[in-house]
Amino acid sequence: MSAVVLAELAYWQVSILRVLGLLAAVLLPSGTIVYLFLFKMMSFMQSRLGPMEAGPYGSMQLLAEVGKFLQKEDLFPDGADRKVFAWAPIVVVASTFIMYTVVPFGPDAWFANIPTGIYFALAVSSVSVIGILMAGWASANKYSLMGGLRSAGQLIAYELPLVLAVLGVVIQAGTMDMQGIVAAQRNGEIFGIGFIGNPYIITQFVGFAVFMIAMQAELTQPPFDMPVAESELVAGYLTEYSGFRFLLFFIGEYATAGAFSAIAAVLFLGGWSLPGIGFDADIMNVLGPIVMLTKMMLIVFLVMWFRFTYPRLREDQLQIFAWKYLIPISLVNIAVTAVLKVAF
């Protein structure tokens, strides 16, 4: 989507291209995550094979799953608030889609270049809370309601360390523009050594750790999966959903995992840039998305690794962890970063 190409196209053509690109950017990583991690890595860690029948090594399993969900009846519980119930998954998925719009995949491969991109992404990510609350409330189910409330409490609590962890990066990069953060890492250097640039995972390691933990909680993955804790709340706010609407939630969950890992890749791993290739080189518009996808998968690998290993915290322990540990740590991190930024 080079700017040169875009300039020659009509607005509607650009819009269609953008929508298609966004669909690919959302669905490709989430499909990869589900197959690679949820099906295969999980099975490997649990000493079983996972899906093997659909396609070679079960690679077509995903299509089979989607087909299965599409065939199912679109159920509405008796006491459900039908409109809210129907819209909730769409709100969740929409917030995920919008998050992707500000993530850069190459020097010109972006959907929207907003000067305050990271701010926008974090703001939009919390819209999904509304969708989850809607789902929990409208299902007319006590388990759903509890799941929805837990989810709201959790997402709000972990929004804070997430933002504070990002602040460290923003201070160090001096910009909120995601493209600018990539450039700052590409061109940065650590104590004069600059051949790999300065991926902020090194200088902002505390921030990275806090970001990863908060992200785990935002994604409601174990050990922070109380909203959908299956042994307690059956499936939390998802309990009453079936068929297509459940599929939307499902896509939303893993697309959000992709979106957050994309943001983490941009903030801490240097984004799409490759050392040795010019920052504005046209080749990076092709290589960049591949580099980004690799880095995203690395991040999701960590998320999933925790997910398959850890038991679940309790709701109050989760809040204690956020307010008493993560937030103070990230505040200290910001202060230290600010001091060092001025000092060097």
Add this chain to the structure above:
Amino acid sequence: MTAISERQQRAYIASQAADMRVNVELETEGMTLNIGPQHPATHGTLRIIVKLDGELVVAADPVPGYMHRGYEKLTEVRTYPQVNTLINRIDWLGSFANEVPFILAAEQLMDVEAPPRAQWIRTLLFELSRIANVTLFLGDMAVQLGAVTPVFYAFRDREYVLNLIESATGGRFHPNFDRIGGIKDDLPKGWIAETKQVMVKVNAFCDELEALLLGNEIFNVRTRGIGVIPPEVALSYGMSGANLRASGVDWDHRRDTPVGLVYDKLDWKVWTHPDGDSFARYWVRLQEVREAAKMVIQLCDGLPPGPIMAKVPRIIKVPEGEAWVATENPLGEMGYYVVSKGELVPFRVKIRSASFNNISIVPWLLRGVYVPDVITILASLYFILGDIDR
């Protein structure tokens, strides 16, 4: 004693009224949550009605009976060998262990004793069913706490044990292998060597879980201090097995009253834990699997030769009398009170299953805990629905 002045009285009444007003304003209507009968955490059909204040449990009332099969009635119209088939289905994860106390009770009434080899094989299969049963608990408790991986390890390694039970008895879950006066068949060829190999795997599984769960910080904060049962309360509710030993009561039928089984010839230990919380119950069970594996190896080594069946009539009539025999089953003390009137069928069989008593403490235990703790406590008490409902 000073008399209370009228002014003090008025002040007291006023303060009480003020308190009540505040409480009325703050009090939100509680919620009744119906956990079960179809709920992922009740692995079976136990229903627990909990009254919640937010996520805090105010009162809990378990409702068993969704799987009541009336075994005590059915035993009255079945001959003794037929009862054996029936009681296999009580605790379906460690079925062989269900048969042993009943057969022992019948043997006691008939004054028959199984030959030594039969006793050793009984003990061997008894411990194997304990391993098959408790390994699943070790994984299941983790999955109740949200860690999905250990349960797959548990299923994987239980499968080896089930294969052993299958190759010896012909049944994976319901062996129906015990007979009055002995056992049905001798062990197949090569079984002993295979068993020893499997015990190595079982021990490795215990080590794996110890590394994966017991040292895990989240597992610790979720289980330590949750669902503490003091020993007096545990005894008064008739809790038994690992649940009781986790409360610090050092009592094990296998060591103290080994009726008809050969535990007194083995070198093993009874583990107790002083804490009485969910962690202690998990820990004790983990050690028990290890001890069981140790015992199985010793039993394999010491298996005496000889017949496997005592001389019993083909059609079994049990002389008149009453007998109570209890053994230390995987879930706790399981006993049968058999009343015989000298006929083909027992006159009355009282089945004292462990889970029934273990779960009857739930209303006492589930007060002032959070909903996630309900699941932790239920998982750590470890019940099998067939063992509650019979």
Add this chain to the structure above:
Amino acid sequence: MIRLSSTDIDNAEGAPATDELRSSLVEGLVAELHDGVVASHLVPGRDVWVRVTADAWESAGRVCRDLLGCTYFCYLSVIDWLPSPFGRSMDSSVDNVLEGVAAKDPEPMTHGVAGGESRFQLIARLYDVNRHVGVNLKVDVPDDTLTMTTWTKLFGGANWHEREAYEMFGITFAGHPSLRKLYLPGDFEGYPLRKDFPLLARMVKPWPGIVDVEAMPGVADDEGGE
């Protein structure tokens, strides 16, 4: 904790003819309850049964718990001594042919160890986890009232056992905090474990009987019978 004994097999026959531990339990109960103990039955090395009067039921539990150290509540249940009014219909005709007799008339009511006078007898087992000895307490439930005092104040575990006895045998426990049905649906009629409650499945389709009994190992097939 570890016991490595000699290799010979000890059995019940080798047990002593007297059992001081168990007889001390009986003596303790007699000393406290005096006339409350009606009868007792002791099998040395095995078990002991003590039958108490209905009035002494609660205090028997208390004495066992507080003075005799039997703090572990094992179970509480009921035995219905009425011979099944359905005669031998519980067995199939095949069995009767094998026996060579026609269906018997209902026999007179006989009681088990430690005797008994009423149709329903409550049996409870308490255990001493330190001395490893248990006692079976029996009590005759008065035929006219079918009411007993509750043990729930003594043993928490008695709650569910008494509820089970209530729904299965129709015994009422005075002072029980919530005497509801435990297993059965609330509107269930009848008391299933009573002997006069028919097992309908067996009425509809007779049991094929014991003819399919398998041969025991070591016993030749033709060696059947008694």
